[in-house]
Amino acid sequence: xxxxxxxxxxxxxxxxxxxxxxxxxxxxxxxxxxxxxxxxxxxxxxxxxxxxxxxxxxxxxxxxxxxxxxxxxxxxxxxxxxxxxxxxxxxxxxxxxxxxxxxxxxxxxxxxxxxxxxxxxxxxxxxxxxxxxxxxxxxxxxxxxxxxxxxxxxxxxxxxxxxxxxxxxxxxxxxxxxxxxxxxxxxxxxxxxxxxxxxxxxxxxxxxxxxxxxxxxxxxxxxxxxxxxxxxxxxxxxxxxxxxxxxxxxxxxxxxxxxxxxxxxxxxxxxxxxxxxxxxxxxxxxxxxxxxxxxxxxxxxxxxxxxxxxxxxxxxxxxxxxxxxxx
Numbered sequence: 402x403x404x405x406x407x408x409x410x411x412x413x414x415x416x417x418x419x420x421x422x423x424x425x426x427x428x429x430x431x432x433x434x435x436x437x438x439x440x441x442x443x444x445x446x447x448x449x450x451x452x453x454x455x456x457x458x459x460x461x462x463x464x465x466x467x468x469x470x471x472x473x474x475x476x477x478x479x480x481x482x483x484x485x486x487x488x489x490x491x492x493x494x495x496x497x498x499x500x501x502x503x504x505x506x507x508x509x510x511x512x513x514x515x516x517x518x519x520x521x522x523x524x525x526x527x528x529x530x531x532x533x534x535x536x537x538x539x540x541x542x543x544x545x546x547x548x549x550x551x552x553x554x555x556x557x558x559x560x561x562x563x564x565x566x567x568x569x570x571x572x573x574x575x576x577x578x579x580x581x582x583x584x585x586x587x588x589x590x591x592x593x594x595x596x597x598x599x600x601x602x603x604x605x606x607x608x609x610x611x612x613x614x615x616x617x618x619x620x621x622x623x624x625x626x627x628x629x630x631x632x633x634x635x636x637x638x639x640x641x642x643x644x645x646x647x648x649x650x651x652x653x654x655x656x657x658x659x660x661x662x663x664x665x666x667x668x669x670x671x672x673x674x675x676x677x678x679x680x681x682x683x684x685x686x687x688x689x690x691x692x693x694x695x696x697x698x699x700x701x702x703x704x705x706x707x708x709x710x711x712x713x714x715x716x717x718x719x720x721x722x723x724x725x726x727x728x
Contacts, residue, residue: 492679526554624697
């Protein structure tokens with residue numbers, strides 16, 4: 402009998418990929434999408450009809466405890482991905498991040514406890530670590546809230562831990578390092594560069610070029626989530642999803658320039674720079690704990706992932722605004 406699973410944030414980037422893969426694996430999937438008056442399902446609208454027809458869509462708001470409780474009834478496994486994630490937007494609208502990321506996660510935790518949910522995966526982020534104090538970053542690395550966004554994700558993680566320790570809730574904190582791929586919003590660095598290049602721009606505008614990141618291709622991140630849910634030895638754990646490879650933003654941009662338009666130049670746009678103490682200068686993770694518990698390893702190289710991302714964006718450029726700075 403198919404497992405009943407629910408994905409919050411299913412209309413978003415990673416959530417839509419996770420929803421699609423769960424359907425392909427034969428799970429009975431409920432997609433919790435943000436209610437809107439347009440009736441749109443976000444990226445789920447772009448999935449093949451045979452996939453969409455298998456998805457039960459629940460339109461709601463993770464900030465509303467009643468809607469979350471109704472949606473989660475009788476679900477065996479819940480993947481909680483719904484969150485506000487843009488760091489620049491968190492600088493001027495931090496209240497919305499507290500409401501969505503902390504209170505929203507609390508609503509999911511409370512509902513899981515009330516319903517006796519068999520497995521709950523709460524999505525964290527490598528941003529909770531701040532600039533690396535040592536590398537590779539493992540799950541014992543200190544937390545540092547270098548933006549309101551990262552501070553709210555730290556708060557959500559610690560709430561999840563408290564529900565495991567206080568109520569034995571079967572929760573796992575899943576912590577992907579920077580994920581990229583098709584359907585990612587233009588506020589992220591990789592689609593920012595690619596869309597500018599595909600739009601024919603000769604000057605590619607970016608923020609800081611020296612910070613390094615550990616980039617997961619979205620299909621590897623999704624495989625990590627599903628693998629974690631299948632292993633009971635991951636309950637109560639915090640688990641990095643990381644490639645254990647780092648690249649600077651400048652080097653990354655040059656790779657995309659090489660693949661699309663070698664004549665383009667990278668220029669720093671002051672408006673895109675984070676405040677000095679807020680910039681995370683180095684992220685390089687280790688997934689040794691995840692590998693030891695589940696056997697997960699990344700299947701994609703950065704070059705392979707970028708090629709697939711470029712192909713997708715080339716065919717969907719009309720969905721992106723390459724002429725503005727997307728918060």
